[in-house]
Amino acid sequence: MEATRRDLLYTLRHRPASDKLVDNGFRSLVTALAALVGIVLLAIFLVVFWEAREAIHLFGLNFITSTTWNPVEEKFGAFTAIYGTILTSVLALLLAVPLGVGTAIFLTENFIHQKYRTIISNMVELLAAIPSVVLGLWAIFVLEPTIRPVLNVIHNKLGFIPIFSTPANGPGFMPAVLILVVMLLPIITAISRDCLNQVPPDLRQAAYGIGATRWTSIFQVILPAAISGIIGGIMLALGRAMGETMAVTMIIGNSTSFNLSWFAPGNTIAALLANQFGEADGIQVSALMYAALVLMIITFIVNVLAQWIVKRLSLKYD
C-alpha cells in the first residue's frame, strides 16, 4: 500500500490532453486577435479603395489638381480641400511647434518648483482630453468673434498681399488654424517633454561645468540630443492636424471654391467628408471616398515617416 502511494507521487505525470488543448487554443485565439489589427488596417484601405474605384476610373489623377467641385454636373476635383488640409496643418504647426517645444523646455528645466511644473504639465495633458467638437463650439462662439477685429486690422493694413486680400466675416482658414494650434499644443508639449526628460543629466552637468549658460546648454547640448524624438512628435502632430475633423469643420466655412486668402472660408478633406457624406449619393459618394483615400495615403506617409525618424535617428546614450 505504502509503496504504491510513493510510486504514484514520484511517477512522471503527463499533462492531460485537455490542458494542452486549452493552451494551444488560447495561443491561437490571441494570435488571431493580434492579426485582427492587420486585417482591420488592410480592410480600411480595401473598403475605401473599393468604394472610390468609380471616381478613380472617371477622374484619374486630375482629381488631385482640379478645383471644380460640382455635384450638379457631377464633376469633382479635390485640390481645394487638399490645399486647405496642407495649409491649415502647416500653419498650425508653425505656430504650435515653438509654443509647444518652448513649454516643454520650461517644464523640464528647473525654472520653477517641481510642484508647479507637474501642475502645468497635467493641465496641458488635460487639454488633449477635451473633445474636438467642444473646441469647435468654443471656436464658433468665443474664439472667432474675438479674433475677427484683429484679422480685419491686418486686412486693412496689408490687404494688398493676396493671402490677406479678403475681410474676415466669420468662419475661415485663420480661426481653423488657431483651433488646430490649441489641439496640437498638448501633443507636441507632451512628446517633447518626454524626449527632453530622457536626455541624461550628465550632458547638462558637463555643459554647465565648462561654463555654458543655461540657454547655451539647452540650444547646443540638450535640444540636439532630443531632436529626433521631438521631430517624430511633430510629424505625429502633423498627421493629427491633417486628419482632424470636427473643430475644423465647424469653423473653416466649408467653401468648395478655391480662395488664396487666409481669411476666406475654405475646406479640408476631413471637413469635406464630414459635411457632404450624409447627403451624397451616386458618383459623389465615390468622389468623397477618393478624397478619403487621398487623406489616408497622406497621413499614412506622414505617420510612417514619423516612426522611421524616431527609430532610425534617435541618439542612444546607454
Place this chain on the structure above:
Amino acid sequence: MTFSSPNFSTTSLHRKPGLLRNRANAAMTAVAATFATIAVLPLIFVIAYVLIKGITVLSPSIFFELPPPPGLDGGGIGNALIGTLVVTLISCVFAVPVGVGGGIYLAEFSQGNKFAEFVRFGTNVLAGVPSIIAGVFIYGLVVSTRVLFGNSYSAVAGGLALAVLMLPTIIKTTDEGLKLVPQELRWGALGVGASTFVTTMKVVLPAAVAPIATGVVLAIARSAGETAPLIFTALFSPFWPEGIFKPLATMSVLIFNFAIMPYEAQITLAWAASFVLVVMILGMNIFARWISGFAQR
C-alpha cells in the same frame, strides 16, 4: 615658498548680469515662460467658458427630456446621454477583448518575431488613422451594405467605428503593462505546474490589471468625445433610442448638429451637452490617473 595671489582680479569670479550672454539668458527664460503661459491659457479659457456657460443652462429636466423641435424652447439631452453610453458600451464590447487579446499575444507569445513586429507597426499606423476615416470605413463596410440584418445606420455601426479608434490604445497599454510584470512570476507559476493559459490568466494578467485598466479608461474617455466616426454611422435621432440596430443620438453629434442651428434653444442644449461631456471625460481622465498612481504604489 609663498603663495602669491593670481594675476586676475577677484571680481571676475562674480556673476555679471550685464554681460550679453547673461542678458540673452534672461530674455530666453522670459520667452519660454511666456510660451508656457500661452500654452496653458486656452485650457483655462475653454474649461472656464464651458463650465460657466454649462452651469447657467443646466437644470435637472435637461437630463430627462428630448430635444425640442426647431423653434420651440425647453427640452433636454436625455436621449443623447443614453445614446453616448450605449455606443461607448458597444465599442468596449468589441475593442476590449480584441485589444487585450492582441496585447497578450505581443507581450507573452510573440518573442519579438516578424509577425509581432508587423502587428506593432500596424497598431502605430492604426493609431494615426484619422477618426473620420474610421467612420467612412464602417460606412462602406456595414452601413451601405446593410449586413446588420438589413439595417443601415445603427448604434452598432457607430460602436464599431469607435472600436477601430480604441483598439490601438488598448493593445499598446496591455502590451506595455504586461511587459512590466516581473519574469519571476511567470517562471514561478510554470514551475509549480501551471499551464501557460492558467499562468497568463491567473498570475500575469491580475498583476498587470492597473495599467490595462488605465489604458481602457483613457480609450473610453477618448471615444466618448469622438464625433467624426459617428456622424454617418450612428447618425442622429430626435427620439429615444429604439434599439441597437437603429440610429440614435449621441452628445457629440448633438453638439455638432445644434451648434450651427440658428435657434437659441438648440445652442443652449449644445452648451449643456458640452458641459456634461467635458465633466465626464475629465472625470474619466482623473480616474485613470488615480488607477495608475494606485499601481505605482
